[in-house]
Amino acid sequence: MGEVKSNRKRVGLIVNPIAGMGGRVGLKGTDGIEVLEKAIKLGAKPVSPERAKIFLDYLKKLNLDIELITYPKLMGEYEALEAGFKPTVIGSVGERTSREDTVKAAKLMHGIGVDLIVFCGGDGTARDICEAIDLNVPVLGIPAGVKMYSAVFTFNIEDAARIVAEYLAGNLSVKPMEVMDIDEEAFRCDRLSIKLYGYLLVPYSPGYVQRAKSPTMPMDSELENQRGIAKYVLELMKPDVLYILGPGTTVKAITDMLGLDKTLLGVDLMLNFKIVAKDVSEADILRFLDDGGFSKACIIVSPIGGQGFIFGRGNQQISANVIRRVGVDNVIIVATWSKISNLDALHVDTGDLELNEKLRGYRRVIVDYREEIVFKVV
Structure with missing residues (x-):
């Protein structure tokens, strides 16, 4: 733990370690402790830590001169160390992480003055970060959730590393993009209820960042x-x-x-x-x-x-x-x-x-x- 002192570009990494766990077991999300516990009982395994590690492996190969700032343990620290980075670790977490940890991490990174926050999660994680920083810091989502209807995610993990490199090199501008989420309880009952929760500034590159989900109109x-x-x-x-x-x-x-x-x-x-x-x-x-x-x-x-x-x-x-x-x-x-x-x-x-x-x-x-x-x- 310590203060950040560097003139290099600062990239914040936030990993939601439970994001996406409900997908393969058919729970359509992992919002809430009860759903998470049910997912674990059904045999769900963590998804986002591995996807974050793949992203960091790609990023490492690009040899960027960056300072990687992460939250502790499975919220970024472990993945960064495994990929060969020497991250600056801020904040603290308990044995079980929560949405409050995501909000605190984003606020701390905003206060430190990172150039970009990259998060690994789904629409719920995007909502938490939107609540924490609004349009004050550019953000990029690595897709690791179940739904991912928001327009803040790259199409795949490889694209995320490319966009980080292009943005830090000054080749991309940022654009306000929609943060969308669904009512998971309604979703589990076969009802699709999508809501716009806000906007995040996203380094925009057509063909690499997905659009928000569009419903099929029953005409x-x-x-x-x-x-x-x-x-x-x-x-x-x-x-x-x-x-x-x-x-x-x-x-x-x-x-x-x-x-x-x-x-x-x-x-x-x-x-x-x-x-x-x-x-x-x-x-x-x-x-x-x-x-x-x-x-x-x-x-x-x-x-x-x-x-x-x-x-x-x-x-x-x-x-x-x-x-x-x-x-x-x-x-x-x-x-x-x-x-x-x-x-x-x-x-x-x-x-x-x-x-x-x-x-x-x-x-x-x-x-x-x-x-x-x-x-x-x-």
Whole structure:
């Protein structure tokens, strides 16, 4: 612990060590002690410390002349030391961290006068930092939560290191970007309630920082488009194939056409045109894949509106382990014309860098009845 005395650029690092733990176990977030304890009982493992470490490994390779300022233990110190940095550690934390620790860390870094705060977490972490510093310090989010609807996150971990380097070199300006979050209790009950909580100044680079999540509007033309997609997908579906159905209204239109009750915001499993498991976790999916009883498995996903993510945002139950087991060639992407026309590319952020590369390239997207286009995945 000690005072910061340096003329170098100062980068603050805040890691929310519990962010993202609810994703793979199907809890759609980890806001609140009760939900966190439930996630742990379900076998949830920390996500953000490892993602922070990957970010720091990338940053280390760039050989930037920076002073890294962190909070203690798993809130940045341990990750920085493991990556080979010699961080300046400020503040103190107890055995269990809380949102108050995030707020205090951001306030302390603002008081010290850091040039940039990089945080690793999700929308809840972004809200806490917004509460602490408002528009007073530039901020960049490393995606590690479950939802990440805010426009303060980079598309992936590698992009975060590039933006830090470009911003500190004076090549990027900052832009106020939306901090969004959802009502997690409503989300768990299949209701999507998104609220704008404020803005953070973000080093802006188109193609590297994601936009805020855009909801799909239930217009007649959109609903008709979804029905066309559903009809075509059903014609392509085969018996004895396990279909892993991602969240969203476009995928749900498929089961609606069969008169089946699918979880809107969760992941369900369908076999022989019947729902065999609802709102499953990663462990549930892997268990079904292990048990067999079908000829093959396929994943059906639709991109998040405005962001374009097909994996890594809101569907972490379909993890890298699941995708590898199913196979990247057995992924079916569906998207309405209105959604796809507002995207420059589709995105993947599975947490597995090798798998990300296998998923990237040009992939077929079903956009209407017997209509497909080829779209870039980055």
